[in-house]
Amino acid sequence: xxxxxxxxxxxxxxxxxxxxxxxxxxxxxxxVECSRKTKSGDKVDVHYRGTLESDGSEFDASYxxxxxxxxxxxxxxxxxxxxxxLLDMCPGEKRTLTVQPEYGYGSxxxxxxPANSVLIFETELVSIAGVAKEGVSKEL
Numbered sequence: 001x002x003x004x005x006x007x008x009x010x011x012x013x014x015x016x017x018x019x020x021x022x023x024x025x026x027x028x029x030x031x032v033e034c035s036r037k038t039k040s041g042d043k044v045d046v047h048y049r050g051t052l053e054s055d056g057s058e059f060d061a062s063y064x065x066x067x068x069x070x071x072x073x074x075x076x077x078x079x080x081x082x083x084x085x086l087l088d089m090c091p092g093e094k095r096t097l098t099v100q101p102e103y104g105y106g107s108x109x110x111x112x113x114p115a116n117s118v119l120i121f122e123t124e125l126v127s128i129a130g131v132a133k134e135g136v137s138k139e140l
Contacts, residue, residue, distance in 0.1 A: 024081050025098040029122075034090035036131050040074025043129035046086065053098065053118035059111070068126045079104050081119070089125045091133040097121040 038044055045068040049061040062069050071077040073086050081099030089095065099119040101107070109115045127133060 023100040023103040024085055026085050027096040027098075028093065029096055030092070030094035030124075032090040032093040034134055036090075036128065036134075038073055038087055038089045038125065038128055040083075040087065042073050042131075043070065044073050044086065045070050045126040045129075046082075047124040047126055049122040051120045052113070053120050054114075057112075059113050068124075079119075082121070082123075085121075086123065086125065091125050091127050091131070094122070094124045097123060 047062045047068045049058060049063060051058050069078075074083050076083065079099065081097055081103035084103070085095065085097040085099070097120070099121065101116045101118065104117065104119045105113055105115070107115050113119070
């Protein structure tokens with residue numbers, strides 16, 4: 001009995017360690033239901049705010065420009081954290097993406113972003129090109 005409890009506790013502990021080591025963490029902050037979610041190759045419009053995990057400083061935000069960023073998701077036009085973190089998303093949905101360096105800019109500095117930085121992005125899918133917005137927000 002003790003061995004079973006110990007084994008279960010160890011399994012839970014190892015699961016927690018693995019979750020912390022993921023290169024990408026996705027937190028859905030405003031869930032939305034829809035019949036057509038983003039898939040690789042879709043042209044999307046995304047509003048975002050990017051901050052450094054280290055000190056919380058903002059390095060970029062489309063909201064400040066009043067214009068979402070347009071790109072084809074899953075095609076390498078943006079960092080890997082976005083290419084993967086914005087898939088299966090409904091228009092109107094909001095997510096916070098925590099991106100480790102290997103899914104961000106890695107060991108190279110990029111403008112105000114130091115090398116090996118963990119990045120936090122508040123993202124909002126504004127639209128998927130050619131898909132009518134029909135999602136309904138859900139309360140968390």
